[in-house]
Amino acid sequence: xTTVPRTGFLLVLSSPSGGGKSTIGRxxxxxxxxxxxxxxxxxxxxxxxxxxxVDYHFVSREEFQRLLAADVFLEWEEVHxxxxxxxxxxxxxxxxxxxxVLLDIDVKGGLEIxxxxxxxxxxxxxxxxxxxxxxxxxxxxxxxxxxVIAARLANAAQELVFGRQYxxxxxxxxxxQAVDCLCHIIAAERCRLARQQEFFRNFSENIxxxxxxxxx
Amino acid sequence: xTTVPRTGFLLVLSSPSGGGKSTIGRxxxxxxxxxxxxxxxxxxxxxxxxxxxVDYHFVSREEFQRLLAADVFLEWEEVHxxxxxxxxxxxxxxxxxxxxVLLDIDVKGGLEIxxxxxxxxxxxxxxxxxxxxxxxxxxxxxxxxxxVIAARLANAAQELVFGRQYxxxxxxxxxxQAVDCLCHIIAAERCRLARQQEFFRNFSENIxxxxxxxxx
Numbered sequence: 250x251t252t253v254p255r256t257g258f259l260l261v262l263s264s265p266s267g268g269g270k271s272t273i274g275r276x277x278x279x280x281x282x283x284x285x286x287x288x289x290x291x292x293x294x295x296x297x298x299x300x301x302x303v304d305y306h307f308v309s310r311e312e313f314q315r316l317l318a319a320d321v322f323l324e325w326e327e328v329h330x331x332x333x334x335x336x337x338x339x340x341x342x343x344x345x346x347x348x349x350v351l352l353d354i355d356v357k358g359g360l361e362i363x364x365x366x367x368x369x370x371x372x373x374x375x376x377x378x379x380x381x382x383x384x385x386x387x388x389x390x391x392x393x394x395x396x397v398i399a400a401r402l403a404n405a406a407q408e409l410v411f412g413r414q415y416x417x418x419x420x421x422x423x424x425x426q427a428v429d430c431l432c433h434i435i436a437a438e439r440c441r442l443a444r445q446q447e448f449f450r451n452f453s454e455n456i457x458x459x460x461x462x463x464x465x
Numbered sequence: 466x467t468t469v470p471r472t473g474f475l476l477v478l479s480s481p482s483g484g485g486k487s488t489i490g491r492x493x494x495x496x497x498x499x500x501x502x503x504x505x506x507x508x509x510x511x512x513x514x515x516x517x518x519v520d521y522h523f524v525s526r527e528e529f530q531r532l533l534a535a536d537v538f539l540e541w542e543e544v545h546x547x548x549x550x551x552x553x554x555x556x557x558x559x560x561x562x563x564x565x566v567l568l569d570i571d572v573k574g575g576l577e578i579x580x581x582x583x584x585x586x587x588x589x590x591x592x593x594x595x596x597x598x599x600x601x602x603x604x605x606x607x608x609x610x611x612x613v614i615a616a617r618l619a620n621a622a623q624e625l626v627f628g629r630q631y632x633x634x635x636x637x638x639x640x641x642q643a644v645d646c647l648c649h650i651i652a653a654e655r656c657r658l659a660r661q662q663e664f665f666r667n668f669s670e671n672i673x674x675x676x677x678x679x680x681x
Contacts, residue, residue: 374658416657436646
């Protein structure tokens with residue numbers, strides 16, 4: 250198998266709260282070990298099971314403001330009263346090393362990545378099979394109050410407006426199938442002609458030489 | 466698993482002669498039985514193993530001209546002195562039945578499909594791992610004379626110019642992996658948000674109702 254140089258891309262995974270994007274992202278990373286994960290900074294409190302430095306860099310609001318002032322973030326957003334930011338350095342280093350990078354960020358952050366990276370970004374929106382299922386999933390997440398749940402659902406309507414501009418929609422009904430879909434998307438995006446320009450150019454030069462010399 | 470109505474698409478598979486698109490297409494169809502195949506009409510003579518009505522509809526030049534005059538073809542091209550045409554009816558019926566359709570056609574035909582179907586078409590270009598391998602594969606295909614082989618290689622340079630406008634590039638080095646790539650592309654394209662507008666609209670309406678009534 251020939252190893253072909255390929256341009257890496259940023260894979261943005263977004264969903265309304267309770268959509269399941271983080272679970273899908275984690276399982277996809279477990280299957281495709283060559284993808285880098287951009288660990289976001291957040292001022293939100295850790296949920297049970299979340300590991301600092303692995304799921305998020307958990308920081309205080311003061312620390313977040315300091316990082317913001319130091320231009321550490323490629324993009325940052327306030328979501329449900331908490332700050333979230335993507336490290337500029339992590340993304341740049343991974344792309345430079347030829348790796349694709351998974352970003353688990355909100356829709357506004359996703360569209361900011363699209364604005365900055367254009368064709369080098371791939372935007373995937375995750376939704377449960379229906380609005381009813383979304384509400385039920387949020388209720389089952391015992392960490393949030395009824396008010397927070399209501400606010401998250403109200404926010405979902407707005408997120409759908411932004412999400413409409415995404416490239417792909419993965420419906421998270423059966424988790425395993427949703428993970429399959431995300432893995433297919435990554436594999437397919439690696440086959441984009443625009444990411445294999447160097448191979449294409451070399452091949453074309455090769456054929457032109459043949460036509461000139463009538464031999465290879 | 467919820468069955469979601471989805472807009473079908475035309476998957477165009479093209480390559481220079483000897484690129485291996487037909488083998489890849491056949492193996493992909495064997496794996497994904499829900500894809501329709503558009504059997505092209507051609508005035509070319511059958512190669513060993515090719516079955517009439519399955520691989521191609523083999524017709525005389527006179528018959529092709531008659532079909533052309535009857536507006537039977539969605540697109541048609543002359544390639545290496547032979548005519549090739551895609552049946553308008555086959556494609557329309559498959560799409561209407563909600564099936565994706567694989568078209569094994571040349572680059573000019575592919576770009577014609579893009580012009581007519583825009584986002585409902587997906588263009589996949591297949592290339593061997595190098596120009597040298599392409600030349601070797603054509604030589605091993607014993608049915609063609611040296612002149613025909615030379616003409617096909619000269620033509621490849623022109624096909625690469627058209628192929629540059631394709632969406633995907635599948636490198637046919639290890640056949641099995643090339644078939645994997647094509648299957649990933651099809652699975653990913655089915656997840657395009659633009660092909661799931663109806664689901665997206667219903668979901669958005671659902672959430673809006675919840676925000677109005679505060680219950681589902």
